[in-house]
Amino acid sequence: xxxxxxxxxxxxxxxxxxxxxNKIAKNYKKYKMRCPTHLxxxxxxxxxxxxxxxxxxxxxISYHRSHAHYIAKGGNIKKLFAELFGFKEGCSKGVGGxxxxxxxxxxxxxxxxxxxxxxxVGVGIAYSLKLNKQKNIVCIYxxxxxxxxxxxxxxxxxxxxxxxxxxxxxxxxFYSVYTHLKDRQPKDREFYKxxxxxxxxxxRLRQNxxxxxxxxxxxxxxxxxxxxxxxxxxxxxxxxxxxxxxNDDTNLGYRTNSELNKWKKNDxxxxxxxxxxxxxxxxxxxILKLDQEVKKxxxxxxDSMKRLRSPKFKDIMKLTYR
Amino acid sequence: MAITFAQAINKAxxxxxxxxxxxxxxxxxxxxxxxxxxxxxxxxxxxxxxxxFETPTxxxxxxxxxxxxxxxKNPCVMMHQRLDFFLLAMDQLVNxxxxxxxxxxxxxxxxxTIRLIVGKGWGxxxxxxxxxxxxxxxxxxxxxVMPSLxxxxxxxxxxxxxxxxxxxFIEHRWLHEIEEKKILIKDSKKNIGTKLLNKGRDLTxxxxxxxxxxxxxxKKALFDNNVSYDHIDxxxxxxxxxxxxxxxxxxxxxxxxxxxxxxxICSIGSEILSQVFLDKKIKLKKNPILISLPDIPTxxxxxxxxxxxxxxxxxxxxxxxxxxxxxxxxxxxxxxxxVPNKNFKGPF
Ligand SMILES: Cc1ncc(C[n+]2csc(CCOP(=O)(O)OP(=O)(O)O)c2C)c(N)n1
Ligand SMILES: [Mg+2]
Numbered sequence: 001x002x003x004x005x006x007x008x009x010x011x012x013x014x015x016x017x018x019x020x021x022n023k024i025a026k027n028y029k030k031y032k033m034r035c036p037t038h039l040x041x042x043x044x045x046x047x048x049x050x051x052x053x054x055x056x057x058x059x060x061i062s063y064h065r066s067h068a069h070y071i072a073k074g075g076n077i078k079k080l081f082a083e084l085f086g087f088k089e090g091c092s093k094g095v096g097g098x099x100x101x102x103x104x105x106x107x108x109x110x111x112x113x114x115x116x117x118x119x120x121v122g123v124g125i126a127y128s129l130k131l132n133k134q135k136n137i138v139c140i141y142x143x144x145x146x147x148x149x150x151x152x153x154x155x156x157x158x159x160x161x162x163x164x165x166x167x168x169x170x171x172x173x174f175y176s177v178y179t180h181l182k183d184r185q186p187k188d189r190e191f192y193k194x195x196x197x198x199x200x201x202x203x204r205l206r207q208n209x210x211x212x213x214x215x216x217x218x219x220x221x222x223x224x225x226x227x228x229x230x231x232x233x234x235x236x237x238x239x240x241x242x243x244x245x246x247n248d249d250t251n252l253g254y255r256t257n258s259e260l261n262k263w264k265k266n267d268x269x270x271x272x273x274x275x276x277x278x279x280x281x282x283x284x285x286x287i288l289k290l291d292q293e294v295k296k297x298x299x300x301x302x303d304s305m306k307r308l309r310s311p312k313f314k315d316i317m318k319l320t321y322r
Numbered sequence: 323m324a325i326t327f328a329q330a331i332n333k334a335x336x337x338x339x340x341x342x343x344x345x346x347x348x349x350x351x352x353x354x355x356x357x358x359x360x361x362x363x364x365x366x367x368x369x370x371x372x373x374x375f376e377t378p379t380x381x382x383x384x385x386x387x388x389x390x391x392x393x394x395k396n397p398c399v400m401m402h403q404r405l406d407f408f409l410l411a412m413d414q415l416v417n418x419x420x421x422x423x424x425x426x427x428x429x430x431x432x433x434x435t436i437r438l439i440v441g442k443g444w445g446x447x448x449x450x451x452x453x454x455x456x457x458x459x460x461x462x463x464x465x466x467v468m469p470s471l472x473x474x475x476x477x478x479x480x481x482x483x484x485x486x487x488x489x490x491f492i493e494h495r496w497l498h499e500i501e502e503k504k505i506l507i508k509d510s511k512k513n514i515g516t517k518l519l520n521k522g523r524d525l526t527x528x529x530x531x532x533x534x535x536x537x538x539x540x541k542k543a544l545f546d547n548n549v550s551y552d553h554i555d556x557x558x559x560x561x562x563x564x565x566x567x568x569x570x571x572x573x574x575x576x577x578x579x580x581x582x583x584x585x586x587i588c589s590i591g592s593e594i595l596s597q598v599f600l601d602k603k604i605k606l607k608k609n610p611i612l613i614s615l616p617d618i619p620t621x622x623x624x625x626x627x628x629x630x631x632x633x634x635x636x637x638x639x640x641x642x643x644x645x646x647x648x649x650x651x652x653x654x655x656x657x658x659x660x661v662p663n664k665n666f667k668g669p670f
Contacts, residue, residue, distance in 0.1 A: 034624045034660060035445020036669040086445070086623025097445045097622030113449045114406065115379050148378035149410070176379055178354040184378045244669055252355040313629035320618045 006052060007281045008290070010210050011272045013048035015294050017068045018269055020077055023302050024067075024084065025246035033084040035097035036113075040068035042240040043171055045210040045268035047072040050169050053217035054139055059107045059129075061122040062141040064099045065171075065239075066111030069141050074106035078301045088311035095316055115176075116142065116149035119168075123155045126164035130228065137165040137224050145176035147191065148184060153198065156230060160199045165228035167221060168195075172236050177243045178254040195232030203233045210268050211275065238263035325505055328498040330472035331361040331437075333505065334479040335399065339369050345483065346391060348375045348384065349401035349437075358401060359439070359498050359670075381407055385414035388434045393422065397433035399483060403670075405438040405492065406449050419488040420463030431486040435479070440494045440583065442532070442631070443660035444669050447622035453531075453583040456590050458490045459560040465489040466560040467515070470534035472502040474515040474557045494532040494583060495670070496662035515557030516566055522550030525644060526570040528594065529580040530556045537580055540634060543651040549641065559590050564597055568604060576644050577610035582632040586614040611640045628659050 021039045028037065040047060043065075051072020054060060062069040070080060076091065083090030084098055092100050099113035109125060112118045122140035129136050146152050147170070159166050170191055174181050192202030205216055213235070220231055240260065242249035250257045276282040282290070325333070339345050347365060349358070353376050357363045366374040377384045381402065388398040402408045408415075415436075423431040440453040459466045467482055467489055469475040475493070482489035519538065520527075529537050534555045544551065552570040556562070571577055577598065581591035591612040598604055613632055621630055635653055642649050658664070 031667065032624075034443075035447060035622050036450065086625050090623075094623035094626060095448070095621045097447045099447065099449075100622070113447070114410070145379040148380045150380070150382060151410075177351060179350070179376055183376055254355055310625045311623065313626050316621055316626055317616070317618065 004281060006214060007211055007276060009052055010048050010214055011269075011276060011282075011287070012290060012294060013052060013072055014044045014210060014269050014272055015291060016077075016298070017044040017047060017071050019295055019298050020071060020080070021067060023298055024081075025241065027302070028246040034086065035084060035099070036244050037084065037098040037246070038065040038244050039241050039246065040065055040239070042263060042267075043173060043237045044068055045207040045213060045272075046169065046171050046235050046237055049207075049210045049214040050139060050141075050217050053214055053221050055136065057107060057134075058136045058139065058221070059109050059125055060139040060141065061109045061118045061125065062101075062111040063115070063118060063143055063146070064111065064113050065143065066101055066141065067098070070101045070103060070108050070111065073103065073108040075101065075103040075108050076106075077298065078304060079103070081302055081305055082308060085305055085308070086311075087305070087308040088315055089308055093316065093319070094311060095319065116146045116151045119146065119152055120155040120158075123159045123164060123166060126159065126166045127162055130162070130164060135225055137167060137221055137228075140166055140168050142168060142170050143176070144170065144172040144174065144181055144191075145184070146170070147194070148176075156195070156198055156200055156232070159230040163228050164230055165224050166230045167224055168230070168232040170232065170234045172234055173239050174236075175239075175243065175255070178252065180254070191234035192232065200230040200232045203231065205233055205235050207235050207237050207268055208266060208271065209275070210272055240264065324501045324503055325472050326498065327472045327475050327493070327500045328360040330476040330505060331479055331493070332363050332365075334476045334483075335362065335365060336368065338480055338483045339365065339373065342397065342483075344396045345399070346373050346375075346396045347399045347401070348377050348388070349403075350377050350379060350407075351403050352376055352401060358403065359495070361498070362401075381410040382414055385411035385436075386418060388436075389414060389418045389422065389432050392432050392434045393430045397483065399435045399437060401437040401439075403439050404450050405440050405454060406452050408436070408438055415464075415488075416461055420461045422463075423487065424463060432488045433486045435482045435485075435489045435491055437491045437493060440492060441670070442494065442496055442583070443627065443662070444666070445622045445624070445660075446620065448619040451620040453492070453494070455490070455492055455559055456584060456588055456593070459562070459590065459593070460588075463488065464560065465558070466492070467558050468492045468494075468531045469515060469557040470497060470500075470529075470531050470555055472500065473506055474555075476505050477508040478515045478557055492531070496532050497535065499662060500535060514563055516563055517555055518552060518566065518570075519555050520551060520553035522552050522574070524574055525549065525551040525576045525578060525641065526554065526567065526574045527551050527578045527580060527641075528554045528556065528567055530559065530590070531583060533580040533582045536582060536634065536637065540637065540651075543638075543649070544641070547649045547651070549645065549649070562593070562597075564594065567594070568598070568601060571598065571604050571606065575605065575607040577606060578640055578644055579610065579612045580637060581612060581614045584614050585617050586612060587617055589614060608644050608646075611644060613637060613640055624660055631659055633659070
């Protein structure tokens with residue numbers, strides 16, 4: 001990446017994620033994408049900054065809310081749409097759906113649907129990287145609920161004793177479905193301190209300036225690459241839509257409009273656009289043009305779904321074993 | 323007044339919580355805005371959040387916590403919105419709950435009831451749709467209950483809660499809206515919930531859980547075709563009591579097992595077949611048929627699930643095969659295979 005180019009790339013990625021997710025949300029109600037779908041609208045900055053901070057041969061692995069992580073690692077968006085529609089052209093042939101994404105070429109190894117399920121798998125990949133003397137790292141995305149499963153501690157412990165090149169990116173959006181963190185974990189717990197006290201290197205970073213976040217993550221990644229050791233990064237963030245599905249859900253009463261609006265007011269995509277103009281990295285017009293470019297590509301990717309044909313059940317009958 | 327399966331569960335929980343002041347209910351989502359698919363409505367309001375509490379996402383630990391509470395003074399009802407999430411808890415279930423009474427010479431038993439919801443359709447996919455009753459039935463020390471109708475849900479949940487042993491209580495998500503006219507209260511000690519839903523001469527159809535509802539929905543078509551059949555619903559899978567089935571088979575000598583939510587290998591269906599086969603007094607005139615899911619994980623795609631799940635047509639065809647005659651039936655072409663009813667709009 002040329003100097004300053006990363007600014008544009010981060011913004012483009014944020015925008016790509018937002019517009020892809022919006023496209024899904026808007027069309028979900030036509031009831032053709034029939035699978036539980038967890039959107040990342042509001043959380044784009046974390047994915048964009050962390051995705052770009054990885055090298056092509058670094059590996060990432062994620063959880064149920066993973067569209068953004070998949071896209072940020074370069075995952076094919078057409079194949080994401082096709083997966084949601086259940087076509088065999090989908091990234092997992094339509095077998096996995098929204099919660100089971102993969103792009104082997106881009107080294108997005110998997111996202112899985114059971115809370116904390118992919119954590120030890122990511123650690124295993126890191127051990128294998130080490131055995132093979134590869135200079136790459138593994139980025140493991142988790143939500144705040146992951147810290148409630150024993151396997152998180154067991155995996156982190158193993159990663160520490162083996163000094164593995166893993167970076168945990170914990171997206172703390174305060175909720176597990178409808179339940180607030182304060183009803184699930186001690187009030188004054190700081191995730192990064194917890195990670196530290198277990199023996200990992202813990203950090204607490206912020207999403208409000210995605211460019212700064214990128215630089216910080218990049219630095220951490222290079223450190224891990226040089227001296228493999230598990231790092232744990234907590235980033236507070238917020239989802240705008242319901243836990244699962246395309247709707248607003250403040251009417252349910254488990255969270256307030258004012259809480260939601262506070263985060264929306266500090267929307268990271270608006271921040272990035274303003275920042276680029278203010279720092280004279282891009283003009284308003286250039287940004288608008290980029291927005292349109294991104295939108296056009298997503299529209300065309302989405303429209304191409306119309307040309308796909310219903311797959312046949314017999315195509316997957318032999319898929320259980322190799 | 324009609325009552326749904328979900329309301330029946332709710333009613334049973336309220337009554338048992340009232341009856342036994344030590345009973346405790348917990349689970350992830352128990353107090354969520356939708357109140358666990360409506361099954362835990364007003365529980366917290368009535369009994370407080372010490373006895374009705376949310377848990378962290380910690381299935382294995384919480385199962386062990388439930389074992390601890392139950393061997394001390396507080397019987398528990400634990401619940402999971404998908405059976406698949408409970409798979410994290412196999413250590414505490416199999417090595418603790420199931421073994422405790424036996425392993426410590428019968429001094430302490432584990433009165434815990436574990437409600438598990440099984441998903442289907444709308445892309446539930448490989449890890450949100452598993453119905454693993456046969457796993458649980460395999461373990462000595464567990465009881466397994468899987469009702470299909472509100473009355474059984476009500477009576478069996480009550481008897482499960484009062485049972486001094488661990489009971490796995492499995493609810494298919496598509497049953498929650500099923501209605502019955504009213505609740506008939508049974509003796510909760512004797513209730514094993516196996517019963518005859520239709521009486522006939524030529525064929526015995528055995529089913530449980532959602533499969534039972536599927537057979538009930540075919541009743542008129544079978545009647546119109548003069549198919550005279552016994553329909554047996556087994557709601558208690560362990561201990562498995564096959565007396566009713568065996569008596570029926572002595573009469574009909576033909577057996578169709580409809581187990582549409584399970585894979586075939588080492589299943590409840592295959593277990594029943596083996597017990598029937600081993601009973602010398604039963605001589606079948608035709609090869610029995612076991613209808614089940616294919617031996618592959620559930621796919622997510624709407625297009626694949628259409629053929630993955632068992633269609634009514636397949637059930638009709640199996641009946642034709644056993645009876646050796648053609649049946650006339652209409653299939654509702656507007657029926658969508660991946661939702662429980664036309665109003666259902668995903669995702670849970
Ligand atoms: C083991 C397990 N338990 C429960 C669930 C149900 N579940 C699905 S998503 C979710 C919330 C997880 O919250 P978090 O990790 O914070 O991620 P977020 O949805 O907030 O992005 C839960 C509890 C599950 N998928 N797996
Ligand atoms: Mg969360």
